[in-house]
Amino acid sequence: MEYPLRTQCQRVQKQVVVNGEKERVSLLFMKALVSRGSVDAVFQQMASHPQYLESFLRAQHYILHMDGPLPLPYRHYIAIMAAARHHCHYLVYLHSAHFLRVGGDPLWLQGLEAAPPRLRLLAHINKVLAHQPWLTACSHIQTLLKSGEQCWSLAELVQAVVILAHCHALCSFVYGCDADSDFVPRTKTPNGTPPTFCPFDAANGNTNVPQSLATPSEHKTRRRSLDSSCDMVCLKERIQKSQEEREKREERLLQTQTLQQTDMEEEEEIICFADPSGFITDPDFCYEEFARSEEDHFQVFRVQDYSWEDHGFSLVNRLYSDIGHLLDDRFRSVSTLPSLHSSDLKRAIWNYIHCVLGIRYDDYDYGEVNQLLERDLKLYIKAVACFPDATKTPVCPLSWALLKTSERIHVNLLIMEARLQAELLYALRAITQYMIA
Known part of the structure; x- marks a missing residue:
């Protein structure tokens, strides 16, 4: 069976992409x-x-x-x-x-x-x-x-x-x-x-x-x-x-x-x-729930006051040449990967991880987290991000049975990069405070 020229071109282009990825x-x-x-x-x-x-x-x-x-x-x-x-x-x-x-x-x-x-x-x-x-x-x-x-x-x-x-x-x-x-x-x-x-x-x-x-x-x-x-x-x-x-x-x-x-x-x-x-020093020191009581609100890290894009990137790049660009490429790469996950879902995962680590976005409706993330998925994300070695093998959400392996891995990549950025934000903010003190 002969294909029209356009169809053949599309097939060739698709094959080139597949071969290129391989x-x-x-x-x-x-x-x-x-x-x-x-x-x-x-x-x-x-x-x-x-x-x-x-x-x-x-x-x-x-x-x-x-x-x-x-x-x-x-x-x-x-x-x-x-x-x-x-x-x-x-x-x-x-x-x-x-x-x-x-x-x-x-x-x-x-x-x-x-x-x-x-x-x-x-x-x-x-x-x-x-x-x-x-x-x-x-x-x-x-x-x-x-x-x-x-x-x-x-x-x-x-x-x-x-x-x-x-x-x-x-x-x-x-x-x-x-x-x-x-x-x-x-x-x-x-x-x-x-x-x-x-x-x-x-x-x-x-x-x-x-x-x-x-x-x-x-x-x-x-x-x-x-x-x-x-x-x-x-x-x-x-x-x-x-x-x-x-x-x-x-x-x-x-x-x-x-x-x-x-x-x-x-x-x-x-x-x-x-x-x-x-x-390891002080082996009993481990993850604890981030305080959310009214008297502890001052501890909340507000991205509007110190963000990766406006503050962390420039500081780390200035003190450690080019690393800011490489880290930024990782953050952008994981967020733009082709995925069955919607952009809203990926943002919910990212912001939820930052939330449990004490980082808040004033322009984000955290009600979306509960709407988009099922309870078992939230438990999994929190375990992997905050205390990964506690159970050695975190229980995977039931909903994962419907996902391709690559989609599950994408979630773990989002967890890793969100945690990386969170730790960097806290450390770089402290360094900034030292420099201007």
Whole structure:
């Protein structure tokens, strides 16, 4: 059957779009391949929205790997501290691996007490931003910037805050997609390896095919460094059979207090499991309902007084060059993704998350939240945004059975980005208050 020319053109255009999206996802995943030739669960979830995934990877790569005031080991250690507040094993293990790769001191992974005093000073603001961000105050900023020899510069603090907020929000996505369970040690003696792939390279166009595509026999015979992917099952068997050898390597590692840089083909696998509890101070501090009583109305954060568009963006971009544009691209990308969700529903989700975190929009009718969001969906959103690790696997709303997987993921992306912006608003407002005081 022959189609009219116009119909054929439309079919060709549609096919070009589909092929383009497939190539885009393939490009982003080329360096995110892990054991058994599969893609890590977190980025595999995000891949249903390649436009967003691209902006996410670009921002994350810039925060953790590109030019900035903080040294690379500090960045990953701060990420570990942030993920530990929610007991997110996936992120703790991932950044432990990256911390060692960039030359971090292995002794620091014993816990927060082993870290330099400057990093320990971040424990309080990390705790507050993670659980009760409305308590972030100018005094917290002053303490960090005026701590004698251990003081932080304003530029360093801004980057640290961005990393903390980014990782807190990513914890929500990890738990919302139930992607953390595979990284929880099942025994007291670790018998696995932290995820060691680096998907951030994809954002820079580095798409060399990783060696994880080698045959199973090659997995068993070749030694791999932290930069390589290897078969998890084979690795576990090998580790269990060579317990004594591993202990010797760990002892040698502690003695030298540095990573030995050798040829990748001969470098031994470094196994390091950081216990999240070792990076937590005041473990009983957790999310509490934001006060709504009349006497506490002064605590409400009104966007009309301090917004991302008019205040936060310019401040963060001035103190940490270009990060404002990258973060803004994430916020815009998640709100403009093609979706079955109406724009009103997406706005209701965003504003509801900000509401439970103490942020209010004077020009928004909050009656729409109850009209557009069913009760079970509200409970899910609040759990993932405010206390994601409380139940480990939040109960999904019944209405989700009618949604495509990509639509459910879109909701979790909205939760992550709304939480990220909320934490940034509180932190940046406190920094602004310090600067004008």
